[in-house]
Amino acid sequence: MAIGALTPPQTDTAPQREVLIEFPDNRLLIDLCGEHDRNLAEIERLLSVQIVRRGNLLAILGEEAGQAEAARVLQALYDRLESGRAIEAGDMQREIRMGPATEDAGLGDGDQLEMFKGGTFEIKTRKKPVEPRTQAQKSYVQSLFEYELAFGIGPAGTGKTYLAVAVGVSMFISGLVDRIILARPAVEAGEKLGYLPGDMKEKVDPYMQPLYDALNDFLPGKQLAKLMEEKRIEIAPLAFMRGRTLSNAFIVLDEAQNATTMQMKMFLTRLGEGSRMVITGDRSQVDLPRGVPSGLADAERLLGKVPGISFNYFTADDVVRHPLVAAIIKAYEADV
The missing domain is CATH 3.40.50.300 (P-loop containing nucleotide triphosphate hydrolases)
Structure with missing residues (x-):
């Protein structure tokens, strides 16, 4: 996945910076977006951003903090798909609530977790x-x-x-x-x-x-x-x-x-x-x-x-x- 920032040409209003994310596997990108882009719509609702699909690119528009968080969530969900796990209802909220990845040690009893x-x-x-x-x-x-x-x-x-x-x-x-x-x-x-x-x-x-x-x-x-x-x-x-x-x-x-x-x-x-x-x-x-x-x-x-x-x-x-x-x-x- 590649992430880049693009600023549209100057107009009478303040320019809106967009973040572009490239996903190499179009099949996984379809699963990431969800049926009728419902997963993207949920992320937009939760983070107050706008996500536009352009081929194998996703453009994120909005406040800088929201853009960064949306990019992180999309990456985490894409990683999930790459590992063979599906995206289910509630996974967008889970990624947002749990925050960035942390280094955790396995827990006792033979690392059952x-x-x-x-x-x-x-x-x-x-x-x-x-x-x-x-x-x-x-x-x-x-x-x-x-x-x-x-x-x-x-x-x-x-x-x-x-x-x-x-x-x-x-x-x-x-x-x-x-x-x-x-x-x-x-x-x-x-x-x-x-x-x-x-x-x-x-x-x-x-x-x-x-x-x-x-x-x-x-x-x-x-x-x-x-x-x-x-x-x-x-x-x-x-x-x-x-x-x-x-x-x-x-x-x-x-x-x-x-x-x-x-x-x-x-x-x-x-x-x-x-x-x-x-x-x-x-x-x-x-x-x-x-x-x-x-x-x-x-x-x-x-x-x-x-x-x-x-x-x-x-x-x-x-x-x-x-x-x-x-x-x-x-x-x-x-x-x-």
């Missing part, structure tokens, strides 16, 4: 690699590999549970753990469990659906079904954890803000030898009855300074769902 250009991690699963898309997500993933007990706290859509399950699957397929155990409090959010049809499993399964969805993203359906049948992957309500000692397992408690103090203590003390435990929750979405304190809040207060425990926090700026989700979260936070 594979480093690549762009300063981010690639978490290997059976179906697809998963990449953190913000600095907070990157720090969170690091802590999941480095700490035996880690908390991920923040609003919906920030990838707390999704990344935790991805790391769990990565550790499982690499043999670092023997089981994956995913739990959630079956707390009613405006609906009564007893009014739902079916037996207890059928009543509880809707509460567990986000965990099933995440696993289906990382493991082939037949393999997932077999592993669940063999109890090597378990998805269960929090109450079913009582009395167990969970050894050599990757354990996730999702929606932990809906666990009571006693439930949280019970769950944390299930941690056995060779296990990793992740607690995720959103303090703004507590569905416990009025007057019942959240076990997540108590855990923050009591364990915040305990060595060997990692607390990771997310904000609306880390939302990786639809851009409106971040705007909605910020609007509600401003009204508090």
Whole structure:
């Protein structure tokens, strides 16, 4: 790729400097631009620049800082294509949020996190690699590999549970753990469990659906079904954890803000030898009855300074769902 600057002839208005970038492979350039140039349009929207395609050249117009950042993002995405990886929705935002490439060392456990250009991690699963898309997500993933007990706290859509399950699957397929155990409090959010049809499993399964969805993203359906049948992957309500000692397992408690103090203590003390435990929750979405304190809040207060425990926090700026989700979260936070 070649980058050059070109200043148009003087006119009555101030000249607008443009940056020209040359991409040698026209096939990859087509993928870089996206269908109907949608990738270029997203970069234009995010960085307030204009990108014009001229054969195998891209001309970037706008403020100098925006031009430089757009050139960096385009180069990073082109490098991604050259390495054989596709560009997916959200990759433009990821490149902008993560910033320039940094030199990172691999992390413990046989370098299970594979480093690549762009300063981010690639978490290997059976179906697809998963990449953190913000600095907070990157720090969170690091802590999941480095700490035996880690908390991920923040609003919906920030990838707390999704990344935790991805790391769990990565550790499982690499043999670092023997089981994956995913739990959630079956707390009613405006609906009564007893009014739902079916037996207890059928009543509880809707509460567990986000965990099933995440696993289906990382493991082939037949393999997932077999592993669940063999109890090597378990998805269960929090109450079913009582009395167990969970050894050599990757354990996730999702929606932990809906666990009571006693439930949280019970769950944390299930941690056995060779296990990793992740607690995720959103303090703004507590569905416990009025007057019942959240076990997540108590855990923050009591364990915040305990060595060997990692607390990771997310904000609306880390939302990786639809851009409106971040705007909605910020609007509600401003009204508090």
